[in-house]
Each structure stands twice: as C-alpha cells, then as structure tokens.
Amino acid sequence: MKKEIHLKNFDIADDSVLSKQGFEEKFVRGALADFVPYMDVYHTLENPRQDKFENESVEHTEVLEQWQTLQNWLVSNFMKYDVCEDTDLGLIYKLQQVLESFKQDESEDEPMEHTEILEQGQILQNSFVLDFLKHIVSDFIKNNVHKNTNLGLIYKSLLQMEAKENSNDILNNFFENPHKSTIFFKNSLEKTCIDYVKEIKDAVNNNAKVIHIKDTDNKNYDVLTPYNGELEVTGIENLICHMYGVIGVINSLPILYKDEDKNIIRAVAPRHNSYNERSSQSPFNDLDWHVDAAYRPMFEKANNLSPIVDYLVFGIVHKGHENLPIIYVGLEDILNQLSHNDILAGLSKEFTITSADSFSHKISSHNMPLLVEHSSGYYSRIKLDAIPETQKAQNFLNNIREIVDQKLIQNHVYVNPGDIVILSNKAVLHKRDKYTPKWDGKDRYFIRMYAVKEANIKQGILANSIKPWIWT
Numbered sequence: 262m263k264k265e266i267h268l269k270n271f272d273i274a275d276d277s278v279l280s281k282q283g284f285e286e287k288f289v290r291g292a293l294a295d296f297v298p299y300m301d302v303y304h305t306l307e308n309p310r311q312d313k314f315e316n317e318s319v320e321h322t323e324v325l326e327q328w329q330t331l332q333n334w335l336v337s338n339f340m341k342y343d344v345c346e347d348t349d350l351g352l353i354y355k356l357q358q359v360l361e362s363f364k365q366d367e368s369e370d371e372p373m374e375h376t377e378i379l380e381q382g383q384i385l386q387n388s389f390v391l392d393f394l395k396h397i398v399s400d401f402i403k404n405n406v407h408k409n410t411n412l413g414l415i416y417k418s419l420l421q422m423e424a425k426e427n428s429n430d431i432l433n434n435f436f437e438n439p440h441k442s443t444i445f446f447k448n449s450l451e452k453t454c455i456d457y458v459k460e461i462k463d464a465v466n467n468n469a470k471v472i473h474i475k476d477t478d479n480k481n482y483d484v485l486t487p488y489n490g491e492l493e494v495t496g497i498e499n500l501i502c503h504m505y506g507v508i509g510v511i512n513s514l515p516i517l518y519k520d521e522d523k524n525i526i527r528a529v530a531p532r533h534n535s536y537n538e539r540s541s542q543s544p545f546n547d548l549d550w551h552v553d554a555a556y557r558p559m560f561e562k563a564n565n566l567s568p569i570v571d572y573l574v575f576g577i578v579h580k581g582h583e584n585l586p587i588i589y590v591g592l593e594d595i596l597n598q599l600s601h602n603d604i605l606a607g608l609s610k611e612f613t614i615t616s617a618d619s620f621s622h623k624i625s626s627h628n629m630p631l632l633v634e635h636s637s638g639y640y641s642r643i644k645l646d647a648i649p650e651t652q653k654a655q656n657f658l659n660n661i662r663e664i665v666d667q668k669l670i671q672n673h674v675y676v677n678p679g680d681i682v683i684l685s686n687k688a689v690l691h692k693r694d695k696y697t698p699k700w701d702g703k704d705r706y707f708i709r710m711y712a713v714k715e716a717n718i719k720q721g722i723l724a725n726s727i728k729p730w731i732w733t
Contacts, residue, residue, distance in 0.1 A: 263471040263672060264464035266457070439505070439515045439525045439730045446502050447509025461510050470591050470688045471672070474507065476679030482578050485702035490542050492528040492708065500576045500679065501526065504710060507681055508574055513712040516570065518554065519724040519731050520620045529575070529707040531698040538618035539646075541693075541709070548693040550590070550665050553686050553711070555642035556614040556626040559633045560720070564626070567721040567732035569642060572712040573684040577676045581696070581705025586673040587682060589691040592641045594670040595661065604639075606657040607632035613648040631657070640687040665690060 451458050464472050484496035494501060508515055517525050527541070535543035557569045575587070596604070608630050616624040631647060633640045645662060649655040664670070674682055684691060698704040713721070721732040 263473065263674075264460075264467075264469040266460050266464070266472065266474045267477055443505045443509040443514055446506035450506040450510055458510050461507065465511050470685040471589060471674065472511075472683040473674055473676075474681040474683075476677065476681075478679060480677070480679035482678050484578060484706075486530050486579055486698075486704045486706040487528050488531060488533050488698075488700065488704075490528060490530075490532045492524055492526050494526075497576070497578055497708065500578065500681075501708070504574055504576045504681060504708070507683070508572075508710065508712045511572065511683065511712070512715050513572055514715060514718050514730065515574075515710045516567075516713050516718075516721060516730050516732050517711060518567070518620070519733055520622060520624075521617075522619075525710060525730060527709045529705075529709050531700075531704050540617050540619035542619065544696050544698050544705075547695045549645045550661075550690045550692045551644040551646070552642050552690060554616075555631075555644040555647070556616050556624055556629070559640055559642065559687070560635075560717075562720050562722050565722065565733060566624075566626075568713075568717065570686055570711040571714045571717065573686055574710045574712050575676075575682045575684075576708045577678055577680040577682070578708060579678060579703050579706040580676050582699055582703065583696045583705065584675065585694060585696055585705060586675045587684075587691060588693070589672050589674070589684065589689045590665045590670050591672070592639065592643075592688050592690070595641075595643075595664050595690075596639065598664050599660065603657060603660055604632060606653045607643075608634065609651075609653065611650045611654040613650060614642065614644055615646075615648075631661075641690065642687070643690055 461472065461474075482496055482500075484493065487493050505515070515525050517527075521527070529541045531544040532542040536545050539546045539548060541548070552569070553573055554569045557566050558564070559569055562568060599607070610628040610630050612629050612631055613625055613627045614629050615626075628650070629642070629647075631641065631643045633642065643661060645658060645665075647658065649658055676682060696705070718729070721729070723729055724731040724733045
C-alpha cells in the first residue's frame with residue numbers, strides 16, 4: 262500500500278554519497294549543467310545566425326570586461342562537455358582564446374605580431390560571435406537581458422542560481438513549460454540517480470498507493486509560510502525541481518485546473534481570509550475524507566470538464582507546529598468491508614458532487630457514481646460531503662463513514678522538510694484536521710502539484726491551446 266524511499270541510500274552524479282550539501286542541491290546543479298543541449302533557448306545550435314541582435318558598436322575594454330564575467334561560467338561549466346567547434350559555445354570558446362591574444366603579457370619575449378592581430382580580428386569580424394558580444398554589452402549593462410537569446414538565458418539563469426538571487430526569474434526561465442521541465446528533470450534523475458529512480462518505478466509497478474520519499478538531510482528551508490495563498494519560489498527551487506523530476510519518473514505530467522489556481526504549483530498553507538471555506542488553504546475547518554477533483558469525469562472528458570487527476574504530489578517546506586500528518590485510507594480496505602449490494606449502491610449514479618471552495622466558481626455534477634469499475638477493480642471519487650440523491654445513496658455514505666472512521670485502517674504519514682509524498686488520487690481517500698496557525702512564518706506549508714499519467718494526458722480539455730498543462 263505505502264512505499265517509503267530514503268534518499269540517503271543513493272549516490273549521485275559525482276559517485277559520492279550524499280553530503281551535507283544535500284541531494285536536491287546536487288541534483289539540480291547537475292541538471293543545470295546539462296541544460297545547454299536541452300533547453301528551448303538553445304534551439305539555434307543548428308542555425309546560429311537566426312537570432313537578431315542590435316547593431317551597436319562596442320568598446321574593446323567593454324568586450325574584455327563583459328567576457329571576463331562570462332568566461333568562468335562558460336569554460337568551467339560547458340567546455341568540459343566537449344562542445345563542438347561549430348556550435349555557439351564552441352565559437353564563443355574560440356573567441357575567448359582570441360581575446361586572450363589581445364592581452365599579451367608584457368613579459369613575453371615575443372609579443373604577437375601586428376599581422377597576427379589583424380588575422381584574429383578578421384576572424385572576429387567574419388563570425389557571428391561578435392554579435393553575441395554586442396548583445397551582451399548592450400543588454401547586460403542595462404540589466405535587461407533579451408529573453409529569446411541563447412547566451413542571455415544561459416548567463417542570467419546560471420549566474421542567478423549561483424548567487425541565489427531573483428529565484429522567481431530563474432523559475433520563469435526554466436519552467437515556462439512545465440511539461441518540458443518535467444521531462445528535463447526526469448532525464449537528469451534517470452542519468453544521475455539510477456537506483457533511486459528504479460525504486461520509485463518499482464513502487465509504481467507494484468501498485469503502491471502512497472509513495473513517501475523521505476529526505477534524511479535534515480533540511481530547514483529559510484522561507485516564510487505565505488499567508489496570502491501565493492507561492493513564493495525563492496528558497497525552495499531545488500524542492501520544485503525535484504518534484505518535477507519525480508513526476509516524470511512516475512510517467513506523468515503536471516496539470517492545473519484553470520479555475521483553481523493560476524500557477525502549476527499550489528501553496529498548501531493557511532490563508533488569512535479563509536474562515537468560511539473548506540479548502541487546502543483554510544486551517545479553520547476540517548477537510549473531510551475525499552478524493553481531489555471528485556466532481557470530474559473519471560476517464561474521459563465530458564460536460565466540458567477534464568478528468569480527475571491521477572496523482573497528488575506534495576513537497577514539504579514546513580511540517581508546522583502541530584506536525585499534522587497526511588491521513589489516508591486505501592480504497593481496498595474500504596471495499597473489503599462492503600457487501601455486494603453496497604458496492605452496487607456506490608456504482609449507482611445517485612450522488613451530487615461539488616468542487617472545493619478553492620475554485621473561483623462552484624461546479625456541481627449531478628447523477629454521479631462514487632465508485633467506477635475498471636478492468637482490474639474499482640476507482641473512487643468518494644467524497645463524504647457528496648449529496649445523496651436517494652436513500653440508497655445515503656445509506657452508502659453512512660456505511661463509508663463507519664468504515665473510514667475506524668482507526669485501524671487509517672494511515673498516518675508524518676513528514677519533514679524536503680520530503681515528497683505521492684498519493685494515488687483514485688485509490689485512496691485522505692483528510693486533514695483543522696488547526697490553529699501561529700502566523701509566525703513557520704506554520705504548515707506544503708506545495709502541491711496535480712499529475713496525470715502520460716497515457717491520459719490527451720483527455721484534458723485545454724484552456725489554452727499553447728499551454729497543454731492548463732485544463733478546464
């Protein structure tokens with residue numbers, strides 16, 4: 262039913278056991294080192310002249326000054342990956358050697374001949390690399406890097422990651438397309454953490470309904486719990502990248518429902534103005550046993566609604582003062598206590614299910630079953646605040662209540678910062694008790710992504726055709 266995975270058992274890219282720097286930091290930095298051949302911004306490798314640059318002249322001293330800033334990054338991080346000479350970075354590397362030739366040490370017995378300088382200058386004039394330098398000077402000095410240039414994004418994103426500044430901009434650069442980001446970080450995990458990935462995949466193949474990835478690094482995120490409902494990525498970039506990678510490893514892609522959130526990642530944290538709602542951001546009310554998005558169709562889009570998500574993926578930032586666990590009951594444990602007639606009642610289309618209060622407008626689905634049969638068993642959309650339309654439906658809900666309130670079948674997942682918990686949404690019910698925040702910045706703070714199996718991703722109704730992760 263539940264699988265625990267401990268990160269400390271896994272080696273990473275440099276074949277060393279996880280150190281105090283932590284799994285996520287090493288994984289993300291390793292992934293970013295492989296960023297050049299992957300990201301969309303590097304699409305001009307095959308056609309390096311297609312980028313447009315400003316036709317501005319540049320002083321020789323400015324060129325050298327800007328290049329000095331860049332060369333440490335480019336040479337140390339990229340050239341070791343055997344960049345071909347006919348790629349952008351290959352030519353830039355050659356440029357670095359040319360620029361160094363202009364800075365001949367006065368102590369040299371044989372300084373460069375004038376004709377050699379002219380020859381090297383001709384190489385610069387004939388190469389598009391000079392355009393790169395013009396762009397670097399004109400835009401970087403103005404602190405306004407053009408978004409669509411290769412070197413602009415490489416320089417800005419990596420330099421900011423190193424300095425740990427402007428993290429929101431970093432994520433905007435790397436995660437504008439959550440599906441491609443998932444694939445990118447999945448590939449990085451599969452390459453650098455083979456045993457770790459295998460254990461996750463084995464858990465999925467063995468039908469684990471809950472996967473708890475325990476971070477044994479004793480993380481303590483230096484971020485404040487957001488009380489306005491808005492996610493702040495600064496300080497939790499590594500956790501987010503790790504979550505993307507794990508979602509990819511379980512052969513899924515992240516999605517969001519457009520009426521619930523504007524961001525793919527939801528801040529599951531107490532919100533000040535949530536007294537009268539039942540949602541993941543309201544600490545003031547119990548969240549009764551439920552399946553997320555239960556009001557939606559189970560398999561295929563219908564009635565202008567996309568289907569129920571397959572997974573809930575939580576990343577833990579702060580466990581909170583109360584250390585409230587994630588409480589769940591497996592559907593199998595419920596079915597084992599239901600009679601054949603009870604199951605038939607659950608399969609009957611005699612329930613009305615409504616969306617959570619977190620949605621911008623209430624959606625009610627009528628004549629819905631709470632159990633749905635599939636090839637090897639049943640899926641659940643059981644939600645104990647569902648409205649029964651018949652006495653038979655009411656009796657079914659009463660039976661479910663008696664079962665799930667049994668302490669013996671309830672499972673408690675206690676978490677720590679850096680943990681990731683995956684719930685199989687249609688195979689477990691979960692709940693959360695109300696609590697009293699201290700509003701001190703260290704209250705319970707999870708981040709959550711919905712994920713859909715790749716095989717089901719085409720069932721979504723797109724709210725935006727160019728953003729297939731946003732579903733109606």
